[in-house]
Amino acid sequence: MAEEKIENEVIEEVPTVKAGAPASVSTSDDFDWDAYENGASENAEDRSKLAEAYDKTLNTVKENEVVEGTVISINKREVVVNIGFKSDGVIPMGEFRYNPDLKVGDKVEVYILNQEDKKGQLVLSHKQARLNRSWTRVNEALQNDEIIKGFIKCRTKGGMIVDVFGIEAFLPGSQIDVKPIRDYDIFVGKTMEFKVVKINEEFKNVVVSHKALIEAELEAQKKEIISHLEKGQVLEGTVKNITNYGVFIDLGGVDGLIHITDLSWGRVSHPEEVVSLDQKLNVVILDFDDEKKRIALGLKQLTPHPWDKLDAELKVGDHVKGKVVVMADYGAFVEVAPGVEGLIHVSEMSWSQHLRSAQDFLKVGDEVEAVILTLDREERKMSLGIKQLKPDPWENIDTKYPVGSKHMAKVRNFTNFGIFVEIEEGVDGLVHISDLSWTKKVKHPSEFTQLGAELEVVVLDIDKENRRLSLGHKQIEENPWDVFEQDYTVGSIHEGTIIEMQDRGAVIELKDGVEGFATPKHLVKEDGTTAKVNEKLEFKVIEFNKDAKRIILSHSRIKEDADRIANGEEPLTKENKPGKSRAKKESSPLQNQNIEKTTLGDIDALQQLKDQLSGNDAK
DSSP, rough: OOOHHHHHHHHHHHHHTTTOOOOSSSTTTTHHHHHHHTTOOOOOOHHHHHHHHHHHTSSSOTTTTEEEEEEEOOOOEEEEOSSSSOOOOOEEHHHHOOOOOOTTEEEEEEEEEEEOTTOOOOOEHHHHHHHHHHHHHHHHHTTTTOEEEEEEEEETEEEEEETTTEEEEEEGGGOOOOOOOGGGGTTTOOOOEEEEEEETTTTEEEEESSSHHHHHHHHHHHHHHHTTTOOTTTEEEEEEEEEESSEEOOOSSSSSEEEEGGSSSSSSSSGGGGGOOOOOEEEEEEEEEETTTTTEEEEEEGOOOOOSSSSSOTTTEEEEEEEEEEEEEEEEEEEEETTHHHHHHGGSSSOOOSOOGGGGTTTTTTTEEEEEEEEEEETTTTEEESSGSSTTTTTTTTHHHHTOOOOEEEEEETTTTTEEEEEEEEEEEEEEEGGGGGEEEOSSSTTTTTTTEEEEEEEEEEEETTHHHHHSSSSGOOHHHHHHHHHHTTEEEEEEEEEEEEEOEEEEEGGOOOOEEEEEGBBOOTSOBBOOOEEEEEEEEEEEETTEEEEEEHHHHHHHHHHHHTTTTOOOOTOOOOOHHHHHHHHHHHHHOOOOOOOOHHHHHHHHOOOHHHHHHHH
């Protein structure tokens, strides 16, 4: 009985072990109990039927295809999706961040990456499924003007990156909202609605816009507002944006612009000096364009013009105080009252006649006192002067700087014909190049002095009407040519240094700084060579002209006259100077013959002979 009981218990348990076995079990004698105990099925035919029945309960899936599944579980990290396969797939929660409203029971598309990984797990991807079908859906959204959802991933240059159907689309900053965005970071991590506005298939670029969703509504609102606008109408608005050139005002659905010149009657460097963002203020409509939907607004027009409030007692000659608001090369604009400006021309800043820039006298922000020179209330113009606060130095020029008086002056400018100097501010004079030195031939004033240097001058002439002074520098000293006339008599011999060679001859510096000149033929030395620069030689004066301040010298004449005296002839003078042809004949032997050098004794003998001849002439 015990054996029969065990056998019956085994037979009763068989249906529960084999999930696909028939409802009744045969207990025929040919049942293979040994195979059963080893885990084998009854026979191959039964096993095949069991597998076939099980497979019919599952979906047939293939790798690398997109199927639809059902969300059966969600946690912070994973989403479990059932696609009807023998196992469920697990997808990272990050692939659903564009859809924060995802819940259990939702249908989602998934891409089958692998039917069974090493752990026997079905591997799915929702992101890959979206990518495979995203371009089709994006194009459909563009064609159908469909509103889609997207997840803002991060900021980028000029806008934001938005995840749309798994594609990274670009959201320009100007398309986030109808109002300028000041802080882009507040949108990162948000899911918003968008419209696809542009697709570039070649570069796989997508541009979306949130602003487009509300523009249609705003456009209708703008038309309604503009249809009721009138010039001169005063409206309340809010400062929406501030630029360098003006302020944009939100008038309740439509924008208007206050140009920087219409913010205030006074000078405005930047609109931020007058208004601030989100400030509410009243504005007046100056003009508007129905077609272009442009509205020009004004703020200063709501207050009276400052010129209309200007003191009626103010007149030419009165003194006013103000602040320099604008600088130009030609002058400075001074605000004497809010919105009332006067121009100080550069010529009215100083009594000086030198051409200078207004920046040399004033700068923006300076507080100045000035005299009203002209006042035109109708044209709303005023000219001012600051030099008039000081006495005109030319009023008493005759007594302060009389002819012959000596003064120190500052070199201001050079010209080819002289030097302009300033004795004091407003008192200028010219030193002609011929009045620089008694002795030196000055080719250009820059050889004599330099800009900014102090120069002592003598007043030679006064032209009060034209505000001109004729000055001299050499007149500081007595005319040395009165002394030179005694020292540099014709025939006298002096030591000199050649300081410059020219085509016509050489400039020779003598003692006392006086200069003489020698032509090339008078520079021939005893050995037949021509003297050079920096050579120090003896020269005979062959011509002296006090009026022309000219001394003509000769080195070769010393030897020529010595030879003439040795031959019993008189030295050459203007009276006995031979003609050009004779001079040419006589000079040729002189240049070719070897003559002994002149000694000091010869020079003394020549001087004695000269004195003797002078005595005979006197008798």
